Amino acid sequence: MAIKEILNLARMPSILMLGVVYVAYVLIGGVIFWKVEGDHGKTDINRLLGNKRQLLMKYSCLNQEGLEAVAQVVQDTSKAGLSLKGNYTTDGFWKFTSSAVFAATVVTTIGYGNMSPSTTAGQIFCVFFALFGIPLNMVVLNRVGKYMLAIERNICDFLQKKTRQRRCARFFVHLVSYLCGAVLFFIVPMIVFKEHEGWTYAQAIYYCFITLSTIGFGDYVADNNPDKEYPDWYSVLMASWIFFGLAWLALVINHSIDILERLNAHTKQWWRGHKQEEESGSVKDDNPETQVEDEDDTKEPPAEYTTR
Numbered sequence: 001m002a003i004k005e006i007l008n009l010a011r012m013p014s015i016l017m018l019g020v021v022y023v024a025y026v027l028i029g030g031v032i033f034w035k036v037e038g039d040h041g042k043t044d045i046n047r048l049l050g051n052k053r054q055l056l057m058k059y060s061c062l063n064q065e066g067l068e069a070v071a072q073v074v075q076d077t078s079k080a081g082l083s084l085k086g087n088y089t090t091d092g093f094w095k096f097t098s099s100a101v102f103a104a105t106v107v108t109t110i111g112y113g114n115m116s117p118s119t120t121a122g123q124i125f126c127v128f129f130a131l132f133g134i135p136l137n138m139v140v141l142n143r144v145g146k147y148m149l150a151i152e153r154n155i156c157d158f159l160q161k162k163t164r165q166r167r168c169a170r171f172f173v174h175l176v177s178y179l180c181g182a183v184l185f186f187i188v189p190m191i192v193f194k195e196h197e198g199w200t201y202a203q204a205i206y207y208c209f210i211t212l213s214t215i216g217f218g219d220y221v222a223d224n225n226p227d228k229e230y231p232d233w234y235s236v237l238m239a240s241w242i243f244f245g246l247a248w249l250a251l252v253i254n255h256s257i258d259i260l261e262r263l264n265a266h267t268k269q270w271w272r273g274h275k276q277e278e279e280s281g282s283v284k285d286d287n288p289e290t291q292v293e294d295e296d297d298t299k300e301p302p303a304e305y306t307t308r
Contacts, residue, residue: 097235101223104239107133108246110216114224144247145254152177178252185212185245193222196234212245 056062062070094115102115106129117123152173159169190204199207199220207220222238223230 097232098223101235101239103129103133104242105216106130107137108214108242109134110211110214110242112216112218112221112224114218114221141243141247141250144244145251148177148247148251149254174255181248181252185241185248189241189245192237196228196230197222197225208245211242212249214246 052067056064056067098115104110105112106126117126156166156170156173159173160166163169186205186208189208190201193199193204193207194201197204197220203220207222210217210220223235
């Protein structure tokens with residue numbers, strides 16, 4: 001009875017099984033984040049409350065209302081891209097280079113959240129800009145990804161003609177492509193961001209993946225520190241890295257999807273063959289007529305013996 005129940009569960013629609021796996025994966029991730037970050041978050045809250053009490057004790061003329069006013073000024077200043085550490089003024093976030101990077105984060109759906117339009121005209125324009133820019137970005141990335149894939153296939157064909165080893169050539173080309181992409185879009189940017197942003201290697205690689213995967217939390221954003229002066233080429237390099245990095249990561253994701261679909265097809269083929277063997281065996285064993293015929297065939301003497 002247990003085996004039949006397992007077989008019935010295996011015949012569930014694939015979309016339902018994928019839904020169950022998806023929900024379970026998300027819930028497991030939530031539990032892990034809760035355990036890993038929960039205690040650290042409580043420690044940060046206690047530390048910040050202690051800093052607040054020390055600040056109010058140190059500056060006795062500052063009450064709760066004054067502290068909230070100062071916090072509001074700091075928040076608005078940070079949102080505008082200004083620094084409170086000096087007496088100089090900067091252009092803020094909305095200079096040309098930063099605005100171009102912001103436009104790139106809109107059409108690529110990264111959306112860091114560190115800067116956003118505050119005027120009515122800017123918000124309305126952002127809606128229509130994203131409405132037409134996001135499909136355009138997807139089309140361009142798809143074309144660039146296909147071009148990269150065509151280059152890989154040409155290299156595979158060239159090596160296949162030279163070595164006459166199709167699988168080895170494909171594996172070698174894909175491996176080299178993955179390694180070169182990882183170096184170009186993760187390792188090199190990690191070093192650049194560490195030098196110009198003052199991040200650790202872990203923070204830099206974390207920012208690279210969060211950006212290229214279009215998650216875009218906004219906790220780490222390059223070219224965003226108002227206390228630093230960035231060269232103009234930095235924003236251009238960052239925008240180029242985002243565009244080509246997204247195309248490369250989309251190519252990697254397509255390869256991963258292709259591998260998973262092949263594994264799924266092989267699994268289904270193996271399951272169907274195994275199921276047909278079981279059904280054919282059960283039909284032969286359970287059919288009484290075939291059993292009688294088999295017994296008659298075994299008991300019936302040869303033709304030469306009957307004629308004598």
